[in-house]
Amino acid sequence: MKCIHPSLVKAGCAAVGFLLFSFSVFAGDFTRTSDGLIVHPDAPFSGGATDVQLKVIADNIIRVIAVADKKMQPDTSLVVLKQTPAAKWTVTNTKATVSLKTARLTAVVSLQTGAVQFFDAAGKKILAEKEVGRQLQPQVFEGKRLYSVRQDFATSSDDALYGLGQHQDAVMNYKGSQVLLWQNNTEVAVPFLLSKKNYGILWDNASVTQFGDVRPYQQLNALKLYSKDGDQGWLTATYSNDKSKPADAVLQKAESGINMEFLGDSKLILPAAFKPENGVVTWEGSIASEWNGVHKFRFTYGGYAKLWIDGKLLFDRWRQSWNPGSVVTEVALAKGEKHSFKLEWIPSGGESYLTAKFLPPQTEEERNSYSFASEAGKALDYYFIYGQNMDDVIAGYRKLTGKATLLPKWTFGFWQSRERYKTQKEIMDVVEEFRKRRIPLDNIVEDWSYWKQAEWGSQEFDEERFPNAESMIQALHNQYHAHFMISVWPKFYEGIPNYTDFNNKGWLYKRNIADRQRDWIAQGYISTFYDPFNPAAQKGFWDLLNKKLYTKGVDAWWMDASEPDILSNVSPQKRKEQMVGLYNGPAAAYLNAYPMQNAKGIYEGQRGTNPNTRVFILTRSAFAGQQRYAAATWSGDIASRWHDMKDQIAAGTNFSMSGSPYWTMDIGGFAVERRYERPNEEDLEEWRELNTRWFQFGTFVPLFRAHGQFPYREIFNIAPETHPAYQSMLYYNKLRYRLLPYIYSLAGAAYHNDGTLMRGLVMDFPKDTAVNNINDQYLFGPSLLINPVINYKQLSREVYLPKGAGWFDLYNGTFVSGGNRINADATYERMPVYVKAGSILPFGPELQYTSEKPAEEITLYVYSGADGSFNLYEDEGTNYNYEKGAFAVIPMKYNEAGKTLTIGERKGSFNGMLQQRRFNIVWVTKDNKAGIDVPHGAVDSVTYSGKTLTIKMK
Template sequence: MNEMKRVLLFMTCCLLITVASTAKSNDDLRFNVGNYTIEVQVYTPEIIRILKYPKKNNRPEKESFSVILKPEKVAYEVKRMNDICSLKTSSVTVMIDLSTGQIIYTDKDKNTLLQEKNDGVEIIPQTYGTEQTYSLKQVFLLDISEVIYGLGQHQEGRMNQRNQHIHMQQTNMDICVPIIHSVKGYALFWDNYSPTDFIDNAQGMSFNSSSGDCIDYYFMFGENADGVIRQIRLLTGDAPMFPLWTYGYWQSKERYASQDEIVGVVKKYRDQKIPLDGIVQDWRYWGEEDSLWNSVEFLNPHFPNPQQMVDDIHRLNAHAIISVWPCFGPATNIYKEMEKKNMLLDFPSSPNGIGKVYDAYNPAARDLFWNYMNRNIFSLGMDGWWLDATEPEQAHYNSDILNMKTYLGTYRNVRNAFPLLTVGGIHEHQRTLTSDKRVFILTRSAFAGQQRYGANSWSGDIVSNWTVLRKQISGGLNFSLSGIPYWNTDIGGFYSNNYYPGGVNNPTFHELYVRWLQFATFTPMMRSHGTQTPREIYKFGKKGDWGYDVIADYINLRYRLLPYIYSTSYQVTQHAGSMMRALMMDFPRDTRVYDIDNEYLFGPSILVNPVTEPMYIGRNGDKTLLNFDEVKRQNVYLPKGNDWIDFWTGKTIKGGQEIMREVPIDIMPLYVKVGTILPMGPFVQYAEEKDWDNLEIRIYKGADGEFVLYEDENDNYNYEKGKYSTIRFWWNDNRQELQIDKRKGTFPGMLKERKFRFILVDEVNGIGINESSKYTEVKYTGKDMTIRL
């Protein structure tokens, strides 16, 4: 309290301040405090950058890997009296105590948002081998009850990131993004790429990096969670749109051993009338010899005609992506060429331990990597990339590796940014080559800003068990709250045999897999993958078998939801939206949701409550027990501030309460906000099989609502030139009236006329996945319409 009184006494003198009382941006504010210098840079009224470095040094020449925003011209006011300098924009005030260096951030109503701790700075000289650098630490003080999120993906089953210690270094199943996202409506990005410890305890919250020239962080104020995400994307880049087909169902395994096998899987899905859009070719298409690891060429004799393979998949109206690693075996052409040009890092990074990682920090190495990928794979018509092990994976880890030199200095200095550089290189090269095919990259790691590179990260080589399934939810949500919207997980877990001997032949695995697939239906990518057991639907029986039928139903549900999902992806791109939404984003006044780790919203309207424990299948010695007669139940919390309608039954339930929902094996609890307008697509075998010329539009009455239906050419980048259309729907609950706005925009192939089938969902007409027979049909020609339902 005394500290804040002192901060608010604006006394008269300020060290090194030369700006006028009303200043324009790009006038850096510099202060010497003790033995270090502080610089304050105003990027926007909401984004403030702080640099701290030894006073004896010049400002470090640092170029951020993550930040693409340049400081704007921003009017701000500076007041200074004695030891206190106050910088005020239209959104935030930054107060600097020039005697201690402490910085405090407040909003325009003078509410404290975040403050540094007095004496919370450490800039300590360090020597690693021959390198002279600094270890860097900044301590902040959070409110006792303040809840924070983000930090990337750490699979500890936590939503709230308070009171823990995380060593932030990229690994197989940990994605390090040094961004915290507070319920108070701000974010902080610690812009450092060396191994970093995040610690929150009674002494404060701190970032402590092992190496760097200066402390460098960005404070971003967004007022609410969506505003925070907008500030993160403004600072580090927007997420481009993925093709429509990527939101369909994906089949994969470790691995398809021949081109006949992978094409055969697609054919079998088509024969069985099960929707499929993506198939993934994992490793060893380059051959079985370890020395040929990741040659970025088809050298395996079981793939004699890769062009034919890609063409066959396309003729079946499916798409393929392929595994490429950032390391190469010594017998490969790319290894030999990179070795001659000093483009390899001298540590192994492949399961066999004999390959070497390429120097992703070297732009010429990224060019060479793409040249091989383009010439040998992309030129065949391949539809996307599975960039595996982009941490990168290391067979051996020790301090000597961190001391290794890269193109941009020691590996220690740039270690955590490896995924950003390697994924960014592929995106930029493909984007430069063609605008006809949108970049799609599936990758195992990420860093701040990676959303701008058309990448969807997955949660790594997780094991198959129920505890891990539940931890995926909080892992994905915190990843999204770090500003990166696209994330997914191996359906069923990657490693299965340690927990489920016999894999797909073990009925207990069927229950886990079915529940995992239900959850994955409501993630940005629905992708089946794993080792030790195949996951294709026909491995779970045939039509009429419970496992097969539930899998088929949820794949079909995913396709019915494509208009909703694709329209949400438009909001992600155009308005910095989020697909997986932690409940605090939409219900910030309901403190009960702050630490809920097993529920979220998918898009703006659908509450998802995955089933994360076994209920129907167990073991008694060598005997498997199946008991579907007794229907089990699960707790569901419905946030207050909205009433909710059960997706399956149409029953309306008041928010702000916990209920028990029956969860037979074919039901995962789903609740829709009242006031929701939900477009449902046709039953199809692949995403573009049918036009959306007769969409079913469900109205979940009980409150006013709106929805914007987005459409474009489904691939290519013409949407960036304005070639897309939107149709806005408004529901007036009082009048039971739906207004359809005039269609905005146009694109080649756009439907000029269409029909909409409008359905009022209630307990009589609660229809779940099925099409309703009770609807009001209208013809729409792009003009304003009002319909009374």
């Protein structure tokens, strides 16, 4: 071990005794660089790192890179844009540490281990790498040397953790949880963590990654198992071929594990005598643990699954068998005590999926730490972002990864979709029915298989079913004032001309072809996906879409299966094999970034072809940075069940807190149980109520869209217009359009101020610890507290009103103090929504589509009880002139002490801007219960021409 070279800035060398070695170990040295410093720690103490580099990106952002081989520096990031550091910093050192200090942040690095600690400007610790908490282990992928990388962090007991993309376990706060970052249908991997303590970590790695409690889940047989007769070592598995008679056994056997996780597993494991299309399996007995405390059990399931422990039903789930779901349940077990266990599974035929695994209780140290652990990379590479609040941290994330482009205004209206409109006539008939019934609509969506059956990837309409697609789109635009979005997969059938062209240019993954793997269409067709990591293939794919579809007038792109889902339900290892030949290098290092690269090519292609029209992309998967490519994400092929609806609350909110502001879901769920396809009277009413409650919820997410398998999801196909389901959905559809001034202003703030539309309660109420784990409420913008109704026949629900604010019922204006749990009314027709005191909520006119008429008259509901403000944002709605300053903001402020509303001077302008409009002010106070559903008496009306107006409450 050498002391520092004289040519470098001097750092002390200290001898440190270490019990495992017979010789003294000295602290490392460091080197100043133009943008930070490099520490050269002792590799035996640094997890294999020879260099730990800190780069100052901004006064609140520091990049940390650890390398095991100085010749293997990180590649140019796919995620982070080129940065021009502007911050000032200083470097100081002691014998044991070196510190890098900016105006807002100090990073202190151990010279011996390279471990980094982060402190705020006042010297308070924010977060620390564990002193012995880094690992870089050599790996080989596709013949190339890489490293698996892991970094452990120590945090505090009062931390709470969010973001990380979209996951379906109904977990809001990920502290103490395990999260797998791997793209899959309904699971979205975004390696950005957002903390309640106002920091974030952007983990710049696109390989399969584990976050949080990264201990491997154990098989059930790691517990003590007992059969239903008391024999130790197994559970009793009963197989019946009649799902209505679980005890009518065709086979009973001892089993000690349940692990049918991936495609093909069940065919190897299930007994030949068992018929999964009609059968049921029950595992019974007892379990016992050697640990006291809360155990986490994680199940994946296709079909129906029920779990009882100690006779208590812990879950009752269903998911379509071809797209398994997951559930995590926590169970307190007493050391050495037997707990009865019963798991019942109806697999629903075909490929079958079921797993049962667990994690033992965490120690206190484990509860207050977390890790990022990635399979492949050249280096360990992350960005630490500190902010004044959580919004400021997200702004730092977007500084690194790009602005969230402003979507076309029409995308904030209502979209109707179906799996699928099979003909041109079906599309036109549906849109005509919307207009005839005066149900607002902005976008009609064509799902997959509009091509000829054997020509997936042709990007051509089947002319027998769509005789003139171009004229259809023109009629949608000109006659019905509707937009047209189309599903485009990155998939090509073997042998079609586009396949041959892409194959000859080396743009396709070939393993699925070599495997002769057939898809699920008719007799099955052999196919593969293109490689969007290849710039030439990106351009070629856009050129294909442009020639075949965009020139016909298509308005937006639905990028389905963008995980990439070359073959569903395969293991990560299989996915990597399918992507061998990836342009950038080994698939293991890049596979999670596929959806971003796919969106990039479409976005850049359309902007290059038509720079005057905003791009819009809807994608089933996403990665860090994708917001800069006009990409929104939906939650995939979820099921039409109440628990799936609830799961979307945490899924969508955490996705939004991952830095991408535009999220949506299939209102009503995608896949349905058989009982809804030919329903009896009771099932029909449940179907209608489920869709109604989901529609109410869907009104208050960034993008408002209905989609799903049969039964059809149009309002008029769900219920007759006299039914409360129809009436409620029509009410909320119209409400969405009246709220467009509010919603589009939130969208404007998402671009100009790095705002977030769908907000975890912790973002606005960080001091209220009661909100940390709430997974069934969220804020839509700064003003609206959204509380979806998530149970059948539920006519009230518990609502927590965060402390630090008063709250008004949106519908009747009733005031309730914050810090209270209330039992809120939830009639069939209404979902509880509360407005924060101090809010200014603008309502526009009723519309049939977003561009029907300008908002010449806006009603401002002003909610007293606290000071408040709102910026009304407007621009041209469909082009990119807002990037050049063509937009206007009308600032509004409410002063509680003076009971005055000030509508400030308009800032900015754009073509077509209203020069004058009417503002109607409705004052909502504790005494004046002015709700949107009840008469609110006198209204103050003012004419606004761009100059400041002050209106005093009377």
